[in-house]
Amino acid sequence: MSPPANIGLLAGTAGDIRFEPQPMPAAPGPDGLTVRMLFAPVNPADLLAIDGGYAFALDADAPLGAEGVGVVEQVGSRVSDLSPGDLVLPLDRGNWTRRRALARDRVIAVPSNIDPRQAAMMRINPATAWLLLDASGAGPDDCLVQNAAGSAVAHWVRRLAALRDIAVIDVVRPNSSAAGLADDEHLEATVKVASGGRPVRAALDCVAGDATGRMAACLDTDGTVLVFGHLSGEPSRVRSQLLTGRGLTVRGFSLRPAEARMTPAARDAMVAALWAVAGQGGADLPIRAVFPLAEAERAIALARTPGRGRVLLDLDAISGM
Ligand SMILES: NC(=O)c1ccc[n+]([C@@H]2O[C@H](COP(=O)([O-])OP(=O)(O)OC[C@H]3O[C@@H](n4cnc5c(N)ncnc54)[C@H](OP(=O)(O)O)[C@@H]3O)[C@@H](O)[C@H]2O)c1
Incomplete structure (x- = not known):
């Protein structure tokens, strides 16, 4: 047939x-x-x-x-x-x-x-990483922290953050085979050491649940948590004292609405930059x-x-x- x-x-x-x-x-x-x-x-x-x-x-x-x-x-x-x-x-x-x-x-x-x-x-994760970096507010000599650091998004965040002189601190779930700081009760302290005194401006969280709160605790005053995934399957939980005490912002991020807000010129520039990075090899x-x-x-x-x-x-x- x-x-x-x-x-x-x-x-x-x-x-x-x-x-x-x-x-x-x-x-x-x-x-x-x-x-x-x-x-x-x-x-x-x-x-x-x-x-x-x-x-x-x-x-x-x-x-x-x-x-x-x-x-x-x-x-x-x-x-x-x-x-x-x-x-x-x-x-x-x-x-x-x-x-x-x-x-x-x-x-x-x-x-x-x-x-x-x-x-x-190449359609989703590279552009997600690019726009997460834009939304993070992090600039040269700042730090950001990201969980699920073995993921494809995290791979692209590392590559693209390096081009912007933003330091990235990787976090993984305990017992993960990927490299990074363990996402446990010591995370705030281990991130502080890893930051080497640079401000931790943003946290990129695709795990949610209690992980959102642990990521928030790593941030400096006025920092931002961007929640863009739900790998834990749990609602995000953040201690309210962290929000009030440090003036933190927690907000959601999704690629397609973020792209829809871009000008055609900005989107073309992003696509060209992403192909240039991919074409250099090492990004496979x-x-x-x-x-x-x-x-x-x-x-x-x-x-x-x-x-x-x-x-x-x-x-x-x-x-x-
Ligand atoms: N909002 C958007 O527009 C948007 C766009 C793209 C991606 N995303 C989201 O971004 C996330 C990553 O996507 P991806 O395609 O890059 O993922 P991926 O390459 O499939 O990698 C998933 C990673 O997540 C880790 N993981 C799985 N379950 C976990 C849990 N419960 N707690 C902690 N870590 C866990 C795994 O870690 P181990 O190495 O420890 O197994 C693995 O490294 C997903 O949630 C996806 O839905 C959102």
Whole structure:
């Protein structure tokens, strides 16, 4: 039996997934493209979307997949800067599918020196790190502290903070295989030592729960905690005396609304800077395993277990469908 022309992977109703045939994209309009998807990572945000815990309402009838990379198949008559064969990153969700119809202004062109599997992980976390640094208020000679320091976001925060002369203090959960200070009752004291007397202006917290309070306790007066993830699954808890005594600010951060507030020029500058860093090498993220789309359940199960590196879906592999 021949495989379906187009298929998508959607969230089920009980923390599971389901395959659904998707319409084949028609020939693109003047400002459109058709794209054959190649690779997509299974990110924590995708697991939240499957489990019904994502921060924004999602279209239950649309494929999952916060990010991915595809190859342009057809371009509309007014698209002059992309050609069939070029790699692109869709800006919008819905990437766990074979083929997409997209507007030119909803994709980012991938430079030719970037490996497609690395490109598949470039839409979300690098921009998140960039905009977290912007929002942190930290400047040259300041410190910031970040938890889940083995994460892809943390990897990008370290790389980009170095370009801004901001020192980063990494924190990991106790017994983590990643490097960093242990997130325990001594954290405030160990961060103080690690800061070497520089002001700790901001804390980047993607764990939440009691971790938010421990991160807040590391901050100097008027510091800011940016909560941007929920890895603990718990509501953030901060001792109120810390807020009043040090005048701290705790606020939430999400990439897509933050991007929506950028000017086109600022967004273009960010994208150019991120490709420049990625193109220098040394920014590659480890890949744990690559599964064909048909084996998405195995991919998701593996992504739910601790381990180094990202699990990718090969969206172009048609065996087994
Ligand atoms: N708001 C936004 O717009 C936005 C954008 C991008 C990412 N995020 C969030 O940022 C976070 C990191 O994403 P990512 O893709 O960079 O993650 P990732 O590469 O998958 O890494 C996850 C890391 O989190 C650690 N971890 C998992 N559960 C934890 C827990 N309960 N307590 C402490 N550490 C825990 C793991 O540590 P070990 O090494 O100890 O196993 C691992 O190093 C996620 O929460 C994601 O949803 C938010």
